[in-house]
Amino acid sequence: MIYLDHAATAFARPPEVRDAMVHFLDRVSANPGRSGHRLSLAAAEVVYEAREAVAELFHAPDPLRVVFGLNGTEAINQALVGLLRPGDHVVTSSLEHNAVMRPLRALEARGVAVTVVRCSPEGLLDPAHIEQALRPETRMIVLNHASNVVGTVLPVAAAGRIARAHGVLLLVDAAQTAGAWPIDVEGDHIDLLAFTGHKSLLGPTGTGGLVIGARVDPGAMQPLKHGGTGSASEHERQPEFLPDRLESGTPNAVGIAGLGAAVRWLLDRGIEAVQEQEAALAVRLIAGLSAIAGVRVYGTEDPARRTATVSFTVAGRSVAEVGYALDESFDILSRVGLHCAPAAHRTIGTFPEGTVRFSLGLFNNADDVDCAVDAVARIAGGSP
Amino acid sequence: MSSEAHAVVVVHSTSHAMKITRRLKERGLAWKLVPVPRHISSDCGVCVRILRADVEAVRSAVAELGVEIVGIEEI
Numbered sequence: 398m399i400y401l402d403h404a405a406t407a408f409a410r411p412p413e414v415r416d417a418m419v420h421f422l423d424r425v426s427a428n429p430g431r432s433g434h435r436l437s438l439a440a441a442e443v444v445y446e447a448r449e450a451v452a453e454l455f456h457a458p459d460p461l462r463v464v465f466g467l468n469g470t471e472a473i474n475q476a477l478v479g480l481l482r483p484g485d486h487v488v489t490s491s492l493e494h495n496a497v498m499r500p501l502r503a504l505e506a507r508g509v510a511v512t513v514v515r516c517s518p519e520g521l522l523d524p525a526h527i528e529q530a531l532r533p534e535t536r537m538i539v540l541n542h543a544s545n546v547v548g549t550v551l552p553v554a555a556a557g558r559i560a561r562a563h564g565v566l567l568l569v570d571a572a573q574t575a576g577a578w579p580i581d582v583e584g585d586h587i588d589l590l591a592f593t594g595h596k597s598l599l600g601p602t603g604t605g606g607l608v609i610g611a612r613v614d615p616g617a618m619q620p621l622k623h624g625g626t627g628s629a630s631e632h633e634r635q636p637e638f639l640p641d642r643l644e645s646g647t648p649n650a651v652g653i654a655g656l657g658a659a660v661r662w663l664l665d666r667g668i669e670a671v672q673e674q675e676a677a678l679a680v681r682l683i684a685g686l687s688a689i690a691g692v693r694v695y696g697t698e699d700p701a702r703r704t705a706t707v708s709f710t711v712a713g714r715s716v717a718e719v720g721y722a723l724d725e726s727f728d729i730l731s732r733v734g735l736h737c738a739p740a741a742h743r744t745i746g747t748f749p750e751g752t753v754r755f756s757l758g759l760f761n762n763a764d765d766v767d768c769a770v771d772a773v774a775r776i777a778g779g780s781p
Numbered sequence: 782m783s784s785e786a787h788a789v790v791v792v793h794s795t796s797h798a799m800k801i802t803r804r805l806k807e808r809g810l811a812w813k814l815v816p817v818p819r820h821i822s823s824d825c826g827v828c829v830r831i832l833r834a835d836v837e838a839v840r841s842a843v844a845e846l847g848v849e850i851v852g853i854e855e856i
């Protein structure tokens with residue numbers, strides 16, 4: 398089997414991830430931060446080490462401002478619903494995933510104004526268009542760091558400079574880049590970074606979170622959930638300090654143990670090395686697919702401006718047929734359709750049918766890529 | 782060592798205790814996570830026990846970190 402659906406969820410993981418989870422279940426397994434006993438402290442230690450690893454990976458100065466949650470979607474919702482109020486204006490891009498678009502449309506119905514800045518059909522965004530869309534009441538710029546459809550990377554550093562200059566917040570959806578692409582929340586002026594644990598970070602499902610910058614006052618953030626935090630229990634009101642304010646209820650500590658081990662593994666390996674390895678495979682894949690008659694590849698070819706997620710269509714074959722043939726006849730797992738991102742498909746001109754998407758991971762190799770290209774060539778040539 | 786020689790840093794949250802103890806370790810200051818003494822009110826279950834002689838050094842280390850604490854109390 399060749400797994401090419403890493404943009405949805407990673408398949409192979411370093412054994413350290415499983416080992417950390419098994420160790421947690423067998424040896425720690427207490428409630429982190431709730432009780433003062435030795436195992437509760439050991440659990441709290443594991444969770445705190447994961448906060449430190451995540452903070453280090455994203456160049457965030459304070460591990461206490463790493464808030465864990467269930468996935469990328471929850472983190473994005475926490476940032477948007479937690480901070481936006483009726484009368485506020487938001488600027489976003491036409492490449493966003495529904496994890497951003499749907500909460501924004503729901504907020505729009507409650508009086509938040511939303512401007513969607515168009516990206517080019519290649520999936521590139523001109524930062525000047527963001528600046529032109531700002532209004533006096535703009536509160537936030539929300540940007541996908543990289544598209545889950547075409548893989549293009551959006552100019553978050555330029556958006557960060559614009560956000561600072563105009564006194565607005567920048568929220569970055571790093572679902573597709575965390576663990577695969579360098580991210581510097583301080584250097585790039587990212588006020589809120591939403592990440593998911595189960596894609597390129599190589600952690601388990603049920604992990605993700607939000608990194609909250611110094612310009613955001615946690616007390617002004619409305620929590621998605623209220624409840625027990627193991628702290629300030631004498632009060633019936635939610636505490637104002639982080640991470641407790643936004644982490645009610647017992648966390649997915651066993652998942653966080655795995656995520657922490659995964660991020661530590663990535664840090665040891667070096668994120669630039671990961672990026673280089675995946676970029677080389679992406680270049681090979683794009684070159685191979687582009688050479689097949691009848692195949693159209695979307696997005697930029699420039700490896701400096703894209704991740705290893707590649708969308709394409711095959712003339713005369715529906716994307717569903719191609720995906721099915723890849724799975725049934727060639728044992729290759731891809732994802733076809735709209736990828737939860739109708740706006741992105743409208744932008745690149747593939748709505749409503751969508752595309753076939755190959756998304757490479759760190760454990761793919763050149764043979765996988767060559768087999769996939771060969772399979773697509775056969776399908777484009779009429780087989781099976 | 783008798784308990785007379787100690788003080789505790791009372792914190793809001795166990796995560797805060799984790800952040801503080803890392804800094805104390807860097808500074809070579811003695812610490813131990815202990816249950817909150819009965820006469821002190823804090824809910825988070827643990828506090829950071831330090832040497833009474835280190836109270837001022839700990840206070841400034843904590844202030845530099847920017848972690849808000851409940852207080853430092855002698856025990």
Ligand SMILES: Cc1ncc(COP(=O)(O)O)c(C=O)c1O
Nearest residue numbers: 468469470494496545570572593
């Ligand atoms: C760009 C983008 N944003 C957000 C998400 C949501 O992440 P999750 O499924 O972990 O909630 C995904 C993945 O599905 C994504 O690709």
